[in-house]
Amino acid sequence: MDDLGRLLRLDGKVAIVTGAAARIGLEIARTFAGQGAQVLVADIQDELGERAVAEIRAASGAASYVHADVGRADDIRAMIGAAVERFGRVDILVNNAHWEKHGTVVELEEADWDRSFDVLLKALYLGCKYAIPEMRKVGGGAIINIASVHAYAVSDRYVTYQTAKAGVVHFTRQVAWDFGPENIRCNCICPGDIPVPREVDAHADEPGFLAERTLLKAIKRPGHPRDIARAALFLVSDLAEWITGQALTVDGGEHMTFPTTGAQRTRALLGRGPGQAP
Amino acid sequence: MTVDPERPGSPFRLDGRVALVTGAGSADGIGQAIARLYAAAGAAVALADQDARGAEANARAIDGRALGVHVDVTQPESVAAAVALVERDFGPVDILVNNAGITRSTVLWETSLEEFDQVLAINLRGGFVCLQAVLQGMMSRRWGRVVWLSSIAGKQGGGVFGTAHYAASKAGVIGLCQAAARQLGPYGITSNAIAPGLVLTGLLPRTGGTEMAERLRQDVERAAPLRRAATPLDIAHAALFLASDAASYITGEILDVNGGVYFD
Numbered sequence: 305m306d307d308l309g310r311l312l313r314l315d316g317k318v319a320i321v322t323g324a325a326a327r328i329g330l331e332i333a334r335t336f337a338g339q340g341a342q343v344l345v346a347d348i349q350d351e352l353g354e355r356a357v358a359e360i361r362a363a364s365g366a367a368s369y370v371h372a373d374v375g376r377a378d379d380i381r382a383m384i385g386a387a388v389e390r391f392g393r394v395d396i397l398v399n400n401a402h403w404e405k406h407g408t409v410v411e412l413e414e415a416d417w418d419r420s421f422d423v424l425l426k427a428l429y430l431g432c433k434y435a436i437p438e439m440r441k442v443g444g445g446a447i448i449n450i451a452s453v454h455a456y457a458v459s460d461r462y463v464t465y466q467t468a469k470a471g472v473v474h475f476t477r478q479v480a481w482d483f484g485p486e487n488i489r490c491n492c493i494c495p496g497d498i499p500v501p502r503e504v505d506a507h508a509d510e511p512g513f514l515a516e517r518t519l520l521k522a523i524k525r526p527g528h529p530r531d532i533a534r535a536a537l538f539l540v541s542d543l544a545e546w547i548t549g550q551a552l553t554v555d556g557g558e559h560m561t562f563p564t565t566g567a568q569r570t571r572a573l574l575g576r577g578p579g580q581a582p
Numbered sequence: 583m584t585v586d587p588e589r590p591g592s593p594f595r596l597d598g599r600v601a602l603v604t605g606a607g608s609a610d611g612i613g614q615a616i617a618r619l620y621a622a623a624g625a626a627v628a629l630a631d632q633d634a635r636g637a638e639a640n641a642r643a644i645d646g647r648a649l650g651v652h653v654d655v656t657q658p659e660s661v662a663a664a665v666a667l668v669e670r671d672f673g674p675v676d677i678l679v680n681n682a683g684i685t686r687s688t689v690l691w692e693t694s695l696e697e698f699d700q701v702l703a704i705n706l707r708g709g710f711v712c713l714q715a716v717l718q719g720m721m722s723r724r725w726g727r728v729v730w731l732s733s734i735a736g737k738q739g740g741g742v743f744g745t746a747h748y749a750a751s752k753a754g755v756i757g758l759c760q761a762a763a764r765q766l767g768p769y770g771i772t773s774n775a776i777a778p779g780l781v782l783t784g785l786l787p788r789t790g791g792t793e794m795a796e797r798l799r800q801d802v803e804r805a806a807p808l809r810r811a812a813t814p815l816d817i818a819h820a821a822l823f824l825a826s827d828a829a830s831y832i833t834g835e836i837l838d839v840n841g842g843v844y845f846d
Contacts, residue, residue, distance in 0.1 A: 307622060308594065308595065308619075308622060308623050308822075311819070312594060477842075477845045480807055480842045480845075481807050481842060482807075483807075484806070484807020484808045484809070484841070484842045485807060485808075485809055487808075489808070489842075521767065522763050522764050522765075522766070522767020522768065522833050522834060523767045523768075523770075523772065523830075523831060523833055524767070524768050525831075527831055528831070531830070531831035531832075534593055534594075534828040534829070535828075535829070535832065537828070538594075538823045538828060538829075542819075543594075543819040543820075543822065543823060544819065544820070544823075545808075545816070545819075546808065546812050546816035546819075546839055546840075546841050547820065547837075547838070547839050548807060548808060548841065548842040549807070549838075549842040549845045550837070550838050550845065551845075552832070552835065552837065553832070553834075553835050554831050554832050555831070555832075556767070556831050556833065557763050557764065557767045557772075557833040557834045559834065560760055560763065560764055560834045561764070
């Protein structure tokens with residue numbers, strides 16, 4: 305029992321989580337802090353980010369906020385620098401920040417394509433480029449990239465997100481291969497639909513809401529950010545010290561039906577307006 | 583906090599659960615490592631094996647609630663009897679680990695139909711038989727975990743050792759695992775598989791000789807990004823995660839635990 309508890313602890317480790325002001329990133333930051341890590345919360349939503357830090361500190365965790373637009377190389381370099389300056393080292397990097405624009409290749413402007421890929425893919429390259437030398441100094445590290453079940457799927461007018469997420473899966477393998485000998489592991493998580501818990505709570509009494517939200521899933525409950533956070537904890541912990549280069553799908557079993565029925569679902573979601581990632 | 587700081591690792595624990603692990607009779611195998619870790623995480627564990635004495639010895643070595651039982655996974659009556667014994671002592675089975683398996687390195691053109699049938703009967707059909715024996719209970723209680731042992735060989739048409747029939751059986755396990763995930767998810771049951779690469783157990787030298795086992799180990803140490811071969815404990819760690827509440831939203835997943843030698 306003690307051994308198990310110890311395997312999951314992150315005491316003395318420093319974790320950077322991008323896009324940590326809300327949703328999945330926030331839950332990962334909370335979970336890691338709860339296991340003893342010092343967490344650098346990075347985001348562009350400063351007020352929410354500071355609130356996340358205050359919440360973690362109120363629960364006796366250690367956290368600090370840094371403004372970082374991961375679409376900008378200077379911000380990423382400064383983010384890694386901030387972790388070293390404030391906490392002295394970097395052990396864990398979670399690349400979670402997100403921005404993408406819906407549209408077909410004909411509809412999309414070049415600037416939207418570039419911005420999507422800057423945040424969804426180039427940010428991972430830059431984050432690893434500057435974090436890995438710091439991980440080397442402490443004898444190893446763990447990187448988690450948040451990909452998506454969309455890495456393996458196609459659906460309407462979603463070319464940036466799906467192409468970039470497929471790239472994330474393969475980027476993960478390559479980094480794992482290159483840096484495994486230096487005890488730096490790199491894995492990604494492919495979440496399915498993870499609604500905002502607040503939204504689920506607000507609609508929980510409505511007949512049909514849960515049925516619609518879980519229609520394609522083998523497990524008949526909506527996903528929750530903690531499902532992803534727990535998978536992330538497993539993957540960075542010593543429980544997963546033999547796992548690298550892998551993509552762990554956390555989606556209630558939706559991927560098994562996604563290619564056929566998922567497209568319909570995505571269409572409905574996209575109908576609600578741009579900027580809303582399933 | 584998502585993870586209760588008062589109880590380290592709490593969503594990863596198995597307190598109050600009853601687990602049945604097949605193929606848990608050898609002293610240095612994956613099955614006994616899983617059983618040992620599950621017991622450490624708070625579960626009552628039944629170690630089932632054709633080698634009843636080995637299973638009992640492994641159970642005795644566990645500091646916790648553990649029971650060794652005889653089982654022949656090719657025989658539904660034997661599986662039913664083992665499950666009845668576990669239920670009598672511990673209560674209904676919450677977690678089934680389909681780990682029992684054999685491997686053979688016979689090339690395709692020398693593989694007899696008997697040998698093919700034997701490998702499939704244990705590695706693939708055996709898991710189906712065991713699942714059926716505990717399925718109704720899990721469905722009525724609306725909670726269950728099924729963990730299958732597939733293999734890198736099931737994804738690559740063979741592994742470092744296992745050949746066609748072994749590969750076919752382990753690929754079949756993936757199909758069974760995902761079918762179970764689709765059909766049992768609505769009943770609160772998850773079904774996931776682990777696909778290990780080379781694991782240092784006694785199975786290799788026993789089946790292929792000491793020299794071959796040593797050569798394989800060296801090959802993996804050179805090729806794998808993490809520069810070592812897996813131990814049974816590496817696989818047990820993944821099996822613990824998949825059986826725990828921490829993985830309650832993961833189903834139909836084939837988790838590759840191989841040190842980075844293979845991705846799909």
